[in-house]
Amino acid sequence: MQPTSTELRFDVEKVRADFPILGLRPHGKPLVYLDNAASAQKPRAVIEALRRFYESENANVHRGVHYLSQLASERYEAAREKLRRLLNARDAREIVFTSGATDAINLVATSFGQVFLKPGDEVLLTQMEHHSNIVPWQMLRDRAGIVLRVVPVTDAGELDLATFDQLLTERTKLVAMVHVSNTLGTVNPVKQIIAKSHARGAAVLLDCAQAAPHLRIDVQDLGCDFAAIAGHKMFGPTGVGVLYGRAEWLDRMPPHRGGGNMIKSVTFEKTTYADAPARFEAGTPPIAGAIGLGEAADYLMNLDFAAATSHEAELLAYATEQVRTVPGLRIIGTAADKVPVLSFTMDAAHPHDIGQVLDGYGVAIRAGHHCTQPLHQRFGLASTARASFAFYNKREEVDALVSALHHVNEVFV
Ligand code: PMP
Numbered sequence: 001m002q003p004t005s006t007e008l009r010f011d012v013e014k015v016r017a018d019f020p021i022l023g024l025r026p027h028g029k030p031l032v033y034l035d036n037a038a039s040a041q042k043p044r045a046v047i048e049a050l051r052r053f054y055e056s057e058n059a060n061v062h063r064g065v066h067y068l069s070q071l072a073s074e075r076y077e078a079a080r081e082k083l084r085r086l087l088n089a090r091d092a093r094e095i096v097f098t099s100g101a102t103d104a105i106n107l108v109a110t111s112f113g114q115v116f117l118k119p120g121d122e123v124l125l126t127q128m129e130h131h132s133n134i135v136p137w138q139m140l141r142d143r144a145g146i147v148l149r150v151v152p153v154t155d156a157g158e159l160d161l162a163t164f165d166q167l168l169t170e171r172t173k174l175v176a177m178v179h180v181s182n183t184l185g186t187v188n189p190v191k192q193i194i195a196k197s198h199a200r201g202a203a204v205l206l207d208c209a210q211a212a213p214h215l216r217i218d219v220q221d222l223g224c225d226f227a228a229i230a231g232h233k234m235f236g237p238t239g240v241g242v243l244y245g246r247a248e249w250l251d252r253m254p255p256h257r258g259g260g261n262m263i264k265s266v267t268f269e270k271t272t273y274a275d276a277p278a279r280f281e282a283g284t285p286p287i288a289g290a291i292g293l294g295e296a297a298d299y300l301m302n303l304d305f306a307a308a309t310s311h312e313a314e315l316l317a318y319a320t321e322q323v324r325t326v327p328g329l330r331i332i333g334t335a336a337d338k339v340p341v342l343s344f345t346m347d348a349a350h351p352h353d354i355g356q357v358l359d360g361y362g363v364a365i366r367a368g369h370h371c372t373q374p375l376h377q378r379f380g381l382a383s384t385a386r387a388s389f390a391f392y393n394k395r396e397e398v399d400a401l402v403s404a405l406h407h408v409n410e411v412f413v
Contacts, residue, residue: 003111010307018043018299019392029362032397037182037341037388038366039232040213042296046163046236049295060280061287062261076287079294080277083242086297087227088218094250096243097290101209102132104228104243105176108205109149110256112174112226112249116203119145121173124202125235126159126188127152127179127378129370133207133228137176142328147171153378158182164193172202179211179227183372183386184333185316185341187215189301194223203249209233209241213390214312214339216305219244234388236296240289243280248280250276257282308391315389315398322402323387327409329394334385340389341371346405348412351385357411360396361404 016022020042024031033041036341049364053075059068061076077092097102106308117123123137127150137228137243142149149167162266168175169336180187208217219227226249231240245253245370255262255273259282265273319342323329328347346354353365366386387401 010304010311010391012311012392014396015303015308016392018045020047021043021293022392024362024400029360030400032361032363032398032400034387034389034393034401035366036213036390036393037233037365037370037386040235040390041392042235042237042292043299044189045299045380046292046295049286049347050237050292053291054226054365057291058288063203072287073276075283075291075294079290079297082294082297082301083229085244086217086301087222087244089244090220090248092281093276094244094247094249095220096229096245097285098241098280099231099239099286099291101130101230103227104241105133105205105207107243107256108135108176108226108228108245109140111253111280112203113144113146114141114185114254117144117146117173120147120171122147122149122171122199122213124164124170124172124175124177125259126177128157128159128184128186128372129178130182130207130209131373132209133178134159134203137172150374150381151177151406153184153375157181157186157336158172158335159186159188165196166299166326168196168202169201172197172200174203174205176205176207178207178209178228179371180208180214180339181333181375182210182341182382182388183343183375185338185343185372185388186323186335187211187337187339189337190224191222196223197374198223210339210341217250220289225249229292231296231301234293234296235299236293237286237289240247240286240293242293245274245276250280253280255279255282259283261285268328279318291318298326304353305392312340313390315393315395317385317400318395319389319398325405326405329405332379340393341386342388343384343386345381346408348409351383353412354385354405354408357408358401358404361400361407363401363404365401 139284203225212234229242351367
């Protein structure tokens with residue numbers, strides 16, 4: 001097959017060479033990794049940074065006076081600066097390292113919730129939220145008496161913006177929503193939503209876990225108040241993530257956890273807290289993870305992102321067209337603006353059976369509810385199969401997916 005114009009511009013084989021795991025052959029077949037929305041693979045630079053840290057830089061941060069502790073502290077703070085650059089935050093103080101996107105959202109629910117949300121105040125969510133942007137708010141509702149409102153999703157998998165306009169009132173104190181849906185692939189019009197929310201006096205938290213691997217997130221341009229990032233989904237290590245928070249908020253928010261590293265002074269009578277971001281980083285932080293994540297941020301900054309994005313768009317268009325040749329297959333999520341995430345059902349087989357047959361061909365997809373049960377209920381489903389792409393995937397892998405899907409029909413019909 002002739003390479004397409006985008007593949008000529010975006011050298012996918014060169015990029016693939018940066019990801020050692022893509023050379024695996026599960027069950028004797030070339031790995032076709034299409035489970036990127038669950039966790040993305042890591043470039044060699046990230047793996048090397050972790051190895052280097054443990055081999056020659058490892059110590060705890062911010063405590064020691066010795067060589068290694070200073071080195072580890074420098075590397076950790078340098079990683080914070082790399083994340084600041086990637087997200088275009090004004091100040092590195094606005095970058096809090098967390099254990100993931102879930103942890104970042106819980107931080108906001110607990111800390112922002114404690115000070116800025118009163119009984120009866122409304123938090124606006126959407127029907128396409130990941131459980132990690134639903135459950136923390138329900139816990140706060142049960143604790144503090146806030147009211148949750150939910151923006152519905154259309155049949156195409158887009159937000160019902162007319163209903164959003166109705167639900168956004170002077171009672172709304174926070175809009176907490178996903179930037180990009182991990183199940184539908186929908187890219188929400190967040191800039192417009194943020195402007196409207198601010199005009200009504202509501203702050204905005206964006207769950208950018210699925211956006212970060214596909215879009216440039218410029219928090220100043222978007223104007224969001226908070227953004228949650230999952231390290232492992234943007235080609236970084238597991239166990240680390242970021243909360244971006246505007247300094248005006250973080251400076252006024254109380255710590256959500258107490259312990260070492262987050263204090264100025266402690267007596268049994270009274271403790272005073274460190275400034276942000278340390279105030280929100282109690283205990284030993286994920287030092288190696290943060291350093292690895294900084295490397296992933298550099299990798300993304302050095303990538304020809306425009307070419308990578310158009311390669312992804314081409315993969316999505318090709319995959320969407322090709323899976324439609326599979327009898328009985330129905331795509332869930334047909335928004336006009338999508339990242340390459342393709343969820344679907346098949347008449348012939350349950351999503352788990354689809355996943356199992358595909359695994360036999362070396363094709364890794366996800367089957368289940370993808371932590372979006374309310375969204376699946378909206379579509380009358382308990383689960384879907386999901387093929388999710390990254391910039392290192394290629395057209396031949398779409399062909400492998402589609403050929404394996406035809407085999408599913410042969411096995412089950
Ligand atoms: N939000 C979305 C949209 C996600 O896709 C995920 C990860 N699947 C999360 C939040 C949770 O992120 P983490 O794994 O970092 O806790």
